[in-house]
Amino acid sequence: MKNQLITFISKQCIRLVLLLIAISMISFALLVMSPIDPIDAYFTGVAVSDEQKAIVSAYWQFDRPPVERYWHWATNMLSGNWGDSFVYKAPVLQVISDKFTSTLLLMLVSWSLSGVVGFSLGVISGIYQGKTLDRCINYFALASVSTPVFWLGILLVMVVAVELQWFPIALSTPIGKSVEDVTWLERLHHLALPAITLSITGVSAIVLHTREKMIDCMNSNYMLFAKARGESLWVRVKRHGLRNVAIPAVTLHFASFAELFGGAVLAESVFSYPGLGSAITLAGLRGDVALLLGAAILSAIFVFLGNLIANILYIIINPEVQGGR
Numbered sequence: 338m339k340n341q342l343i344t345f346i347s348k349q350c351i352r353l354v355l356l357l358i359a360i361s362m363i364s365f366a367l368l369v370m371s372p373i374d375p376i377d378a379y380f381t382g383v384a385v386s387d388e389q390k391a392i393v394s395a396y397w398q399f400d401r402p403p404v405e406r407y408w409h410w411a412t413n414m415l416s417g418n419w420g421d422s423f424v425y426k427a428p429v430l431q432v433i434s435d436k437f438t439s440t441l442l443l444m445l446v447s448w449s450l451s452g453v454v455g456f457s458l459g460v461i462s463g464i465y466q467g468k469t470l471d472r473c474i475n476y477f478a479l480a481s482v483s484t485p486v487f488w489l490g491i492l493l494v495m496v497v498a499v500e501l502q503w504f505p506i507a508l509s510t511p512i513g514k515s516v517e518d519v520t521w522l523e524r525l526h527h528l529a530l531p532a533i534t535l536s537i538t539g540v541s542a543i544v545l546h547t548r549e550k551m552i553d554c555m556n557s558n559y560m561l562f563a564k565a566r567g568e569s570l571w572v573r574v575k576r577h578g579l580r581n582v583a584i585p586a587v588t589l590h591f592a593s594f595a596e597l598f599g600g601a602v603l604a605e606s607v608f609s610y611p612g613l614g615s616a617i618t619l620a621g622l623r624g625d626v627a628l629l630l631g632a633a634i635l636s637a638i639f640v641f642l643g644n645l646i647a648n649i650l651y652i653i654i655n656p657e658v659q660g661g662r
Contacts, residue, residue, distance in 0.1 A: 342649065349648075353641050357634060361411065364633040368626050369403045375624035379423060397423050410630065419634075420627030424620055429631040432616060437635070440605065440612035444597045446528060447535035452590045454536065455543030460582065462544065463551020464574060474544065482541035486600045490534045490607035497530060504530040507609035531608045535600050539593060546589050550582040592647035598636050 376390050376399060394400045398409065410420055419429040462474040498506045505511075505527050511519065554560060555578070563573045605614030613632065620628040 342653075345648070346645070349641070349645055353638070356641065357637055360633055360637050361630060362407070364630055365403070365407050365410070365626070368624070368629060371624060373622070373624040375399060375423070375626065378623040406626075410627070414634075419631045422620065422625050422628040424623045424625045424628065425616070429627050432628060433613065433631055433635060436611070436613040436616045439610065440598075440601055440614060443528060443532055443535065443604070443610065443612060444594070444601055446525075446532040447539065447601075448590070448594050448597055450532060450536035451539040451593075452543060452586075455540040455590075456547055456583070456586050458540070459544045459547025459586070460551050460574070460579070462548040463555060463582075464570070464578075466548075466552050466555070471548075474548075478541040478544040481537050484538060486534060486538050486603040487607050489537060490531070490604055493530055493534055494607070527610075531604045531610050534607070535597060535604045538600060539597060542593055543586055543590055547582055547586050550585055551578060554578045554581050588647050588650040591650060592644055594643045594646075596640075596643075598639050 375397070376394050379393060380390065391400070398406055401409075413420060419433075421427065422429050422432050425432045458474050458478070462471045465471045494506055498504050511523055511527075560573055560577055563577055568576070601612065602614035602617055604610065605612045606618050609615065613635075616628065617632045619625075620632070
């Protein structure tokens with residue numbers, strides 16, 4: 338088991354290095370071909386001369402050939418220098434570290450919500466297969482997977498935040514209140530709506546997967562034997578069902594954690610939540626190459642870690658799974 342895990346992790350790390358090289362090259366090429374001129378975006382709304390633009394372009398090295406710019410960025414990154422963001426006037430690593438804390442909190446809360454709700458609905462749907470409750474849960478799962486994050490976020494803002502006034506419309510803290518004075522209850526109050534939005538769109542996979550596993554479990558011989566012994570429905574589910582469907586659901590849910598990163602970017606944009614997603618959106622509109630490349634590398638590592646944890650769990654749970662698959 339130990340050797341299998343070491344071999345598997347070593348192969349995955351090699352794949353990660355090759356993946357990061359490919360992503361950095363492709364992302365840089367797309368940014369170079371982007372119609373957004375970083376210098377024009379830098380001086381938006383300000384009248385400047387061509388000489389001033391040339392000075393700024395030379396300072397940020399936009400006047401150099403693309404290959405030279407990429408090589409300069411790549412060599413600096415290997416030494417730990419991810420470059421400077423000209424939008425935030427700060428090192429990229431500092432911007433990412435400042436913004437990523439809020440994004441990670443949002444992702445953890447929404448991931449936990451989608452896991453608990455999705456697993457519970459999947460179990461109930463599998464128990465009552467073919468009945469009205471099962472059909473309603475299936476419709477909800479299919480609707481949630483088909484709903485764009487930004488559209489659902491706007492809808493919840495209009496209904497829950499504006500009409501019902503249950504949650505704040507935007508931001509992560511109350512307006513006019515210093516960060517030191519904000520309580521954790523107020524932070525969670527502002528976090529609730531974007532987290533609910535992100536969790537609803539991510540609940541479908543766990544619901545449908547758990548439902549199928551639960552149906553197989555309910556039709557198994559050991560469940561029929563437990564029923565013949567006189568055990569009630571929920572006793573059978575508790576003793577024999579939950580354990581068998583929980584392990585596949587957990588591994589699947591860990592794999593889906595990486596996918597939340599893309600949804601968090603959209604959710605933060607809708608709710609003006611000051612996380613990494615908002616920073617990426619602003620960097621894209623301004624053509625901030627260094628920050629966008631840093632975000633692309635971080636998201637690739639994040640997705641890789643999520644999938645790696647899920648695969649390791651599969652190997653631990655089922656040693657027959659080959660590490661090189």
